Amino acid sequence: MSEELNISLVQYDIAWEDPEANYERVEKLILERELRSDIIVLPEMFNTGFTMEPAKIVDEVVCSRALDKMKAWAEKTGAVIAGSIAFPESGRFYNRFVAIFPSGKMVHYDKRHLFRMGDEHKTYSPGFGQSIFELKGWRIAPFICYDLRFPVWNRNVNNSYDLALYSANWPENRKSVWFTLLNARAIENQCYVAGVNRIGMDPACTYPGGSILIDYKGNVLSEASSSDEGLLEQTFSLESLRRFREKFPAWMDADPFDIL
Numbered sequence: 001m002s003e004e005l006n007i008s009l010v011q012y013d014i015a016w017e018d019p020e021a022n023y024e025r026v027e028k029l030i031l032e033r034e035l036r037s038d039i040i041v042l043p044e045m046f047n048t049g050f051t052m053e054p055a056k057i058v059d060e061v062v063c064s065r066a067l068d069k070m071k072a073w074a075e076k077t078g079a080v081i082a083g084s085i086a087f088p089e090s091g092r093f094y095n096r097f098v099a100i101f102p103s104g105k106m107v108h109y110d111k112r113h114l115f116r117m118g119d120e121h122k123t124y125s126p127g128f129g130q131s132i133f134e135l136k137g138w139r140i141a142p143f144i145c146y147d148l149r150f151p152v153w154n155r156n157v158n159n160s161y162d163l164a165l166y167s168a169n170w171p172e173n174r175k176s177v178w179f180t181l182l183n184a185r186a187i188e189n190q191c192y193v194a195g196v197n198r199i200g201m202d203p204a205c206t207y208p209g210g211s212i213l214i215d216y217k218g219n220v221l222s223e224a225s226s227s228d229e230g231l232l233e234q235t236f237s238l239e240s241l242r243r244f245r246e247k248f249p250a251w252m253d254a255d256p257f258d259i260l
Helices: 019-030 060-077 145-149 172-189 238-247
Strands: 004-011 039-041 080-089 092-100 106-110 133-135 138-144 163-167 192-196 199-201 206-208 212-214 220-223 230-237
Touching: 004 019, 004 192, 019 060, 019 230, 060 080, 060 092, 080 163, 092 138, 106 138, 138 145, 145 163, 145 172, 163 172, 172 192, 172 206, 172 212, 212 230, 220 230, 230 238
Parallel strands: 004 039, 039 080, 138 163, 163 192
Antiparallel strands: 004 230, 080 092, 092 106, 133 138, 192 212, 199 206, 212 220
């Protein structure tokens, strides 16, 4: 089993509430070139933008179309395709992170912390559990945007995960906070961190990009520009992470807690 994980982050301008246009944009970025990725990560609500009116544009048919697209991309690229979408279920909407394997296997995580300053909590229902999935021997924990601000929720208890993924629509006016918190999450949790953000504008915000890949010491391995669409690629080493955790086992002195 390989100790390395090849990751790609897809940074682009999300067309507002236009799923088909966004599928075309993603396909142009990931299918028109040869990738060696094990996992390809898309921004938050990658097919609609950060909409607070999901019922207007997302139903079961639209949701199934999004999942079918992700499955097709996974088959064509041979990589796990991951990102969040507005997901209707049992009369509610969730901001759901979905990861689909080339085999068709699907795992998901529902955003726990809903952005009340944008009224997300009035439209979507929160998730109540973390989700960790495995890929090539790596344990991967997905989070969504505002989740980043809550270190207890992100806490890597007993090294339960090796890589934290953050799929976001993070605005320009809080760009410095994005970098600061991603760096902190990497250091305090002794894990790799991948943060993918969008560029462009929607009716509420301007988005700065700044997709980034960080190692377990807080070192920036790769960072996207603030204006360009494209892929950010990096290879992570699990053996390197293990050696660091053994040499500097701060995780062993962490305070125990329960999330109620």
